[in-house]
Amino acid sequence: MNRATVQDQLQELSLSLTRPSPDHRPLLADSPNRWLRALPYALALILVATLLPIDIVVLTGSYGLDGYPATVLSIAQTAPLLLAVRRSLPAWWIITAATAATAAVTLDSTPGAGPWPWPAATLIGYLFLLAALALRERGRTLLAVWLVTLFGTVGAAAAFPQRAGDAPALAVVLGGAMLLLGWSLRGRGEARRRLAEQEQISEEERALRTLLEERARIARELHDVVAHHMSVITVQADSAPYRIGGLPPEAVDEFAGIAAAARSSLAEMRRLLGVLRSEQGGPDKSPQPGVADLGRLVGTVAGAGVRAELSVGPEVDALLPLPAATDLSVYRIVQEALANVVRHAPGTQTRVSLAAEDGTLRVTVVNAAPRPGGARVEGTESTGHGLVGMRERVRLLDGRLDTGPLPEGGFRVAAVLPVTTPGETAP
Known part of the structure; x- marks a missing residue:
């Protein structure tokens, strides 16, 4: 030096x-x-x-x-x-x-x-x-x-x-020890504060990532729904002159314009959402699930030790077939609610019910309190990220979502979804 x-x-x-x-x-x-x-x-x-x-x-x-x-x-x-x-x-x-x-x-x-x-x-x-x-x-x-x-x-x-x-030596030694001790305590406090801040940032990033993933998933599923209906419109408009005889030339041109606009919109939508498909390894050709598949979904959780019952009110039949987006959202909400029961309260009694009133569909999933000493499947604390997807789907349909613990123990998920077009044909 x-x-x-x-x-x-x-x-x-x-x-x-x-x-x-x-x-x-x-x-x-x-x-x-x-x-x-x-x-x-x-x-x-x-x-x-x-x-x-x-x-x-x-x-x-x-x-x-x-x-x-x-x-x-x-x-x-x-x-x-x-x-x-x-x-x-x-x-x-x-x-x-x-x-x-x-x-x-x-x-x-x-x-x-x-x-x-x-x-x-x-x-x-x-x-x-x-x-x-x-x-x-x-x-x-x-x-x-x-x-x-x-x-x-x-x-x-x-x-x-x-x-x-002896006072000089004592003052120097004790003074150095006091400075070192205080500096160490301060460094430890700073490290703990930064760790807490980093954990908070990480938790917010995980919540944001979960939100974005769920929105991307909803966008992909809506792509399937919209693409199906746009394809139907295109086919119906193209075949209208052949199915309906005696159409004037103006009507034939109008149907041709509708078909062209539908094809253009479908192509543009596929280009915009193509990146979402590419991240998942290509398009999914399987049909989207809905209310008709809830019985099979409830049956699958029995293998995980959850005793689930499904109750569908007779007034729900009057709303069927549901709009495609609503039908899919009902299935996904019940699916996520049952998944949370399997993860955090295995072995509990769970009730899934669907009821209809004033043009709205109410979906309720209620599970009993976990058994004392029962082990969770994941063994981790709940972060609430599973509810993010439910809120996004309910918000998409202008509905309401109510979640929270029950006074006697257990948990309840209740979603109210408006059914605006009950006559829409499901895909």
């Missing part, structure tokens, strides 16, 4: 002592506990109230100072402890200057009068000040503070060895 580098580092250390932390909040201000937030003020007040009279008595009785200078020096060495709760570095400057002045005026006192240059009360307050510094300032500033303490104390002891005793 060359001389220029050493000079730069020493200059940086000296600048650290003149640049206090911009954070002027009280120590422990981020604590959720009100008593912990008040703890630094309480400790500082107790120390000032205790050390101030002790310091005055020691300086006047043991060190032989007059009452007035002893009182002034004692106030200068203890009162800044209250300032240290918010601005620890300026408080350190004041107490350090007062300690140096006290050492200078007590130099001529009797060697056995008391520890020098650190009276006991002064050292106790100084250690509290170093703890406040360690919880607030940067590591470079703490190093500079300890070096000043080291060189000042050792220099005074070397210049006046007949006056100094």
Whole structure:
């Protein structure tokens, strides 16, 4: 290490002592506990109230100072402890200057009068000040503070060895230990805070990813529904002149325009949603499930230990066949609700019911409370991401979704879906 580098580092250390932390909040201000937030003020007040009279008595009785200078020096060495709760570095400057002045005026006192240059009360307050510094300032500033303490104390002891005793070594060692302990606690707190922030960010990212995946899934399924109906429109418009005799030329041209517009819209939709298909390895040729497949779905969860019952009210038959989007959404909502039961409450009694009223379809999935000591299939806490897809599907259909635990235990999922076009032909 060359001389220029050493000079730069020493200059940086000296600048650290003149640049206090911009954070002027009280120590422990981020604590959720009100008593912990008040703890630094309480400790500082107790120390000032205790050390101030002790310091005055020691300086006047043991060190032989007059009452007035002893009182002034004692106030200068203890009162800044209250300032240290918010601005620890300026408080350190004041107490350090007062300690140096006290050492200078007590130099001529009797060697056995008391520890020098650190009276006991002064050292106790100084250690509290170093703890406040360690919880607030940067590591470079703490190093500079300890070096000043080291060189000042050792220099005074070397210049006046007949006056100094064990106090210099004790002050340096305890001061370094206090700075190191406080710096370690601060680093641990910072690490825990950053970890909590990262976990929150990760949880939000997972929720957003789940939401986007569910929306993409809905878009793919809607593509199947819309593509089917657009294909039907195209075929009907193209075949209308052959199926219906005696059409005027204007009607034939109109049907041809409808067929062309339908084909163009279908091609444009396939281009826009092609990327969604490519991510899943190509189009799915299987038909989309619906209300007619709920019986088979309820039967499959029996193999996972869930005793599920399906109840379909007779008024639901009046709404059949449901619109394709509604039919598919009912199936997916029940599917996700049963999957949650299998994951988080296996072995419980579950009831799936469909009812219709005033042109709306109500889908309800209710499961009983989990058995005591029953193990979850996944063994993890619920994140609520399974409900994201339900909300998206219900929002798509302008419906309502109500989910939550029951007073007697268990969980309920209730969706109300409007059926606006009951006569639509299902795909």
